[in-house]
Amino acid sequence: MKNKLVLNKELYSYSYIGQAIMVYKRLTDISVIEDEKYWICEFDNCKYGIDRTKKEFENLDKMYQKINQSLANEVLAEVCEMDLYKFETLIVDLFAKMGYGKLQYESHVTRKPGDDGIDGIVTADKLGFDSIYIQAKSYNDTSVGRLDIQKFVGALAVQGAQKGIFITRSIYTKEAIAFVERNLNYKIVLIDGNRLADLMIEYELGVLTQYIYQVKQIDRDYFSEE
Structure with missing residues (x-):
């Protein structure tokens, strides 16, 4: 006769099921039936237990993601308030944080005639190999469309380049x-x-670390019998 374990899908992911069912300290083959709200796990002649610690870790991870998303929203709001000069400085600072090599970024005010479509050039490493061209649009409410990208590709072709990074504070259209x-x-x-905003958080530009928590687990090897 088959046993059955029912897990609420809002609380448990599919990958969690393998951790939730134990058979005498080893995983068993199970069949999973999915309905709108639950994972229904059927298995033969076994005992099972739910690892509550793993569930707590999942809750902690969700909270971490929620905090980071809130921070990203704040960061983007601040970026959108920047004037053009500050936005250009941010781009230079970000590429430096990301470990790129020499960055030549020309202000929109001082750009030479005929340079439309190229705002700067960054090298892929600090030795100066492999140039990557940059175009930045300080749009807030206007989406970047396919025409903007086509112009950028055209500018790359003029330079004989094949790699470019296009940056905007807004979004890109599906066509772009x-x-x-x-x-x-x-x-x-x-x-x-x-x-x-995500890159600024990842490379710690414009953000500060507020708390650090260390989550420890038991060292089974230390307690195991040799």
Whole structure:
């Protein structure tokens, strides 16, 4: 006769099921039935237990993600309030934090005629190999469309380059994203406002670490019998 364990899908992920069912200290083969709200796990002649510690870790991870998302929203709001000069400085600082090499970034005010479409050049490493061209748009409420990306690709072609990074504080239209995905001759990385905020958090630009928690677990090897 089969036993049955019912798990609420809002509380337990599919990957968690393997941790939830134990058979004399080893995992058993199980069949999982999915309905709208529950994972229904059926198994033969076994005992099972739910690892409550893992559940607590999942809750902690969800809280961490929620805090980070709130922080990202705050960061993006601050970035959108920056004037053009401060936004350009942010780009220079971010690439430095990310470990890129020499960055040549020309202000929109001092750019030479005919340089439309290229705001700066960054090297992929500190030795100066492999130049990557940068275009930044300080849009807040206007989406970056396919035409903007096409102009950038055209500017890359004039420079004889194939790699570029396009940065905006807003978002990209579906047409712009599709154009980049189809254009295999050029490697274009699109960074929108949300991705920009995430990178600033990841590389600790404009943010400070407030708390650090160390989560420890038991060392089974220490207590195991040799």
